[in-house]
Amino acid sequence: MAQNKIEFLSAKDSEPSNFGWMKGFPPPADKTLSAADGSFFNFPAIRWSVVHMREMLPTQNVSRGLEAPSKLSYDLDKNIDGITFMPWNSKNKMTWEQSLWANYTDGMIIMHKGKVAYERYFSELTEHDVHAVMSLTKSFTGTLASILVAEGTLDENKLVPFYVPELKNSAYGDATVRQVMDMTTALKYSEDYANPKADIWDFSAAGNPLPKPADYKGPNGYYEYLETVKKEGKHGEVFGYKTVNADALGWIISRATNKSVTQLLSEKIWSKIGMEEDAYYQVDGKGIAFAGGGFNAGLRDLARFGELIRNKGMYNGNQIIPAQAVKDIEKGGDKTAFAKSDHPDLKGWSYRNMWWMTENKDGAYAARGVHGQTIYIDPVAEMVIVRMASHPIAANAANDATSLPAYEAVADYLKKKK
Amino acid sequence: MAQNKIEFLSAKDSEPSNFGWMKGFPPPADKTLSAADGSFFNFPAIRWSVVHMREMLPTQNVSRGLEAPSKLSYDLDKNIDGITFMPWNSKNKMTWEQSLWANYTDGMIIMHKGKVAYERYFSELTEHDVHAVMSLTKSFTGTLASILVAEGTLDENKLVPFYVPELKNSAYGDATVRQVMDMTTALKYSEDYANPKADIWDFSAAGNPLPKPADYKGPNGYYEYLETVKKEGKHGEVFGYKTVNADALGWIISRATNKSVTQLLSEKIWSKIGMEEDAYYQVDGKGIAFAGGGFNAGLRDLARFGELIRNKGMYNGNQIIPAQAVKDIEKGGDKTAFAKSDHPDLKGWSYRNMWWMTENKDGAYAARGVHGQTIYIDPVAEMVIVRMASHPIAANAANDATSLPAYEAVADYLKKKK
Numbered sequence: 001m002a003q004n005k006i007e008f009l010s011a012k013d014s015e016p017s018n019f020g021w022m023k024g025f026p027p028p029a030d031k032t033l034s035a036a037d038g039s040f041f042n043f044p045a046i047r048w049s050v051v052h053m054r055e056m057l058p059t060q061n062v063s064r065g066l067e068a069p070s071k072l073s074y075d076l077d078k079n080i081d082g083i084t085f086m087p088w089n090s091k092n093k094m095t096w097e098q099s100l101w102a103n104y105t106d107g108m109i110i111m112h113k114g115k116v117a118y119e120r121y122f123s124e125l126t127e128h129d130v131h132a133v134m135s136l137t138k139s140f141t142g143t144l145a146s147i148l149v150a151e152g153t154l155d156e157n158k159l160v161p162f163y164v165p166e167l168k169n170s171a172y173g174d175a176t177v178r179q180v181m182d183m184t185t186a187l188k189y190s191e192d193y194a195n196p197k198a199d200i201w202d203f204s205a206a207g208n209p210l211p212k213p214a215d216y217k218g219p220n221g222y223y224e225y226l227e228t229v230k231k232e233g234k235h236g237e238v239f240g241y242k243t244v245n246a247d248a249l250g251w252i253i254s255r256a257t258n259k260s261v262t263q264l265l266s267e268k269i270w271s272k273i274g275m276e277e278d279a280y281y282q283v284d285g286k287g288i289a290f291a292g293g294g295f296n297a298g299l300r301d302l303a304r305f306g307e308l309i310r311n312k313g314m315y316n317g318n319q320i321i322p323a324q325a326v327k328d329i330e331k332g333g334d335k336t337a338f339a340k341s342d343h344p345d346l347k348g349w350s351y352r353n354m355w356w357m358t359e360n361k362d363g364a365y366a367a368r369g370v371h372g373q374t375i376y377i378d379p380v381a382e383m384v385i386v387r388m389a390s391h392p393i394a395a396n397a398a399n400d401a402t403s404l405p406a407y408e409a410v411a412d413y414l415k416k417k418k
Numbered sequence: 419m420a421q422n423k424i425e426f427l428s429a430k431d432s433e434p435s436n437f438g439w440m441k442g443f444p445p446p447a448d449k450t451l452s453a454a455d456g457s458f459f460n461f462p463a464i465r466w467s468v469v470h471m472r473e474m475l476p477t478q479n480v481s482r483g484l485e486a487p488s489k490l491s492y493d494l495d496k497n498i499d500g501i502t503f504m505p506w507n508s509k510n511k512m513t514w515e516q517s518l519w520a521n522y523t524d525g526m527i528i529m530h531k532g533k534v535a536y537e538r539y540f541s542e543l544t545e546h547d548v549h550a551v552m553s554l555t556k557s558f559t560g561t562l563a564s565i566l567v568a569e570g571t572l573d574e575n576k577l578v579p580f581y582v583p584e585l586k587n588s589a590y591g592d593a594t595v596r597q598v599m600d601m602t603t604a605l606k607y608s609e610d611y612a613n614p615k616a617d618i619w620d621f622s623a624a625g626n627p628l629p630k631p632a633d634y635k636g637p638n639g640y641y642e643y644l645e646t647v648k649k650e651g652k653h654g655e656v657f658g659y660k661t662v663n664a665d666a667l668g669w670i671i672s673r674a675t676n677k678s679v680t681q682l683l684s685e686k687i688w689s690k691i692g693m694e695e696d697a698y699y700q701v702d703g704k705g706i707a708f709a710g711g712g713f714n715a716g717l718r719d720l721a722r723f724g725e726l727i728r729n730k731g732m733y734n735g736n737q738i739i740p741a742q743a744v745k746d747i748e749k750g751g752d753k754t755a756f757a758k759s760d761h762p763d764l765k766g767w768s769y770r771n772m773w774w775m776t777e778n779k780d781g782a783y784a785a786r787g788v789h790g791q792t793i794y795i796d797p798v799a800e801m802v803i804v805r806m807a808s809h810p811i812a813a814n815a816a817n818d819a820t821s822l823p824a825y826e827a828v829a830d831y832l833k834k835k836k
Contacts, residue, residue, distance in 0.1 A: 022704075022705045025641070025669060025672040025673055025678070025706065026639055026641050026642075026704040026705075026706055027704055027705065032703075032704050032705075034703060035476075036628075036629040036703075054472065054476065054477055054478075054479065055476055055477065055478050055701060055705050056476050056705075057476055058453075058472065058473055058474050058475055058476065059472055059473065059477070060472075060473050061472065063546050065546070066487060066545065066546065066694045066695070067486075067487075068485075068486030068487065069484060069485075069486065127484065128481050128483075128484065210454075210628060210629060211454040211628060211629065221444055223443070223444050224444075251443060254443040255443055260443070276484045277484070277696075278695075278696055283473060285450075285452060285454075286440075286444040286445055286450050287440045287444075287445065287450075287473050287474075288443065288444055
């Protein structure tokens with residue numbers, strides 16, 4: 001038995017089929033999951049819930065449009081499962097296939113040169129489902145903002161109150177849109193998920209769409225909460241990964257366009273590249289999409305999105321979003337600001353337009369969400385990896401050691417293929 | 419001013435764009451609609467809500483599958499708007515187009531010989547939306563049951579407890595599945611929407627997916643409620659239109675197949691005929707779909723479903739559901755049992771497999787839901803009409819006088835076309 005470490009059921013043993021969550025007509029009381037009591041997000045129940053969020057919460061549809069889905073070409077590579085890599089801080093090699101189980105993977109797809117090289121579903125996820133992407137949502141918000149900047153609809157140099165006057169007296173009062181996009185705002189706000197008194201829980205309570213408890217005195221909705229965020233330090237100097245920035249950006253782009261984040265994502269992207277499934281956002285009690293973490297989508301559609309970004313906004317020969325919007329992501333963020341933040345495992349990285357820039361030799365970058373959600377783009381390897389997962393530990397520090405070196409190993413393998 | 423009659427805003431004046439429901443980031447407090455306080459279902463707010471149910475409530479997706487939508491052929495007929503008819507109890511003729519406004523229509527589509535002859539969207543509905551179909555849901559439940567009977571999976575002669583032992587001590591204890599399918603069960607249960615003490619409100623409270631109030635002592639979920647329904651009278655003699663029968667039938671078909679109503683509808687129909695949009699069900703707090711009234715779907719897809727039924731289970735040349743399942747609907751129900759029920763305007767009608775049989779000269783029949791939802795099938799005229807609406811008065815008695823004769827007039831017109 002490990003010391004100082006909680007032991008969790010393995011990926012195999014924690015599969016929902018072993019528990020029967022929400023199975024039966026009606027499900028037994030001890031197998032009934034609900035957003036009201038929070039039971040749906042505890043491990044191992046979370047392994048079921050990540051594929052069923054809308055069954056417990058109000059949502060807004062992100063329409064794929066009404067056309068036929070775009071066809072994905074396949075060139076499956078059976079060698080990928082056997083690719084080995086050295087996990088960080090380990091003396092033992094691991095295979096790609098082993099890493100999937102180590103990371104509680106629900107779905108894995110690898111695109112190489114625009115074709116599907118690898119595709120697997122585990123646990124509760126199938127090709128017909130959509131999965132909660134958690135904070136990977138932020139990269140959609142950041143991409144939308146980057147599109148609007150490229151189109152000239154959004155001025156990144158403006159102060160936030162230019163678009164959202166309600167934020168004048170908050171920490172955002174003297175922050176620029178660019179600082180919000182890169183999360184270099186200086187906020188008195190803690191996002192330590194392990195601390196039950198962290199501000200993130202107050203933010204969650206404000207955004208919970210279920211009726212507030214009778215004794216609730218806090219803000220109602222994500223935006224009311226944002227008005228209460230206070231400044232601590234100086235904007236523009238330190239990268240501080242805080243979900244509120246993504247929702248502030250959602251507010252900004254909605255005001256700049258008079259369109260909801262949901263509508264923007266459908267209009268700019270989801271209805272434009274032949275997605276095969278509608279996606280959706282969780283919303284607060286006022287119908288505001290959770291731009292910091294409420295998006296849910298299908299594995300293949302996330303791969304299509306990854307391809308759109310890898311190809312600088314082109315999809316099947318058409319320029320869908322401005323190339324400049326992607327170039328502005330790929331140029332990367334402020335490494336000095338990132339180095340001052342608390343990400344000891346991510347040395348040399350930066351953060352730009354709500355994307356995580358590895359700054360590695362291939363210039364790979366990623367959208368990342370808790371419990372293991374990832375879109376990982378390696379431009380040199382012409383590779384897009386999408387992983388959906390339901391790791392028992394929220395923070396990605398728990399799975400990066402067996403993920404990031406695995407992605408690099410697959411990229412190196414693919415680069416050698418002719 | 420009319421006496422003894424509430425005056426409502428007109429269809430035009432009650433359009434959501436005149437009010438700004440849920441518009442703005444965030445919407446103003448007096449324009450915010452919520453399922454928690456019931457505000458979303460009051461007229462005129464309901465005109466917005468019928469297109470946005472999932473934004474306020476948990477839902478289950480009815481997948482259309484991942485293939486391309488089936489193509490609908492168009493042969494639009496501009497003469498339809500001018501077709502006149504005599505509304506019931508009226509001395510003045512009305513045109514088809516006038517009837518749409520009189521009935522607070524949100525969407526209207528007419529299929530003739532398999533082609534779209536008429537299609538219009540009003541108020542909050544567009545081709546990209548789905549609309550709450552209210553009790554029209556029951557006809558889906560009844561059709562699924564009819565399919566299962568035709569396939570031999572469900573025995574309509576069995577007593578209900580054969581499939582659902584939990585209902586042994588309820589009114590359903592000695593009712594047959596057939597009696598449930600045709601709503602000739604004898605239940606001590608009132609569904610008078612105008613009476614705030616009617617049982618339907620207790621049933622709704624049980625099925626409400628939001629957390630129960632602290633002082634709530636009633637059943638939790640649709641199925642727990644069904645266990646409490648008591649018998650009053652003798653089964654099989656009188657048609658009694660009661661929503662609980664549809665949910666009892668949902669429970670029966672789920673137990674007979676070990677599949678949810680949601681899954682059954684997707685597997686048997688929604689993923690089989692090239693629907694263009696996923697549909698969805700509202701669910702209770704245990705994830706049980708509301709088989710009596712919780713379905714939401716797109717206008718064109720409801721037309722596709724209507725065509726499937728009109729063509730005795732064939733769609734685009736393929737037998738999708740057993741012809742016998744449709745023949746068993748079309749043979750109609752017990753007219754004597756119907757005549758004993760309280761539907762003075764629907765003389766000579768019957769009710770079969772949760773479809774309303776007009777028993778008119780064309781053998782037309784309909785799926786019907788409150789506030790004006792209709793799928794109306796006229797086999798002789800080779801016509802399917804789908805209307806989505808948000809009439810201020812729930813009961814269809816308020817719109818039948820300007821709807822049913824209009825449908826017959828269009829059918830007569832189409833029969834004369836060669």
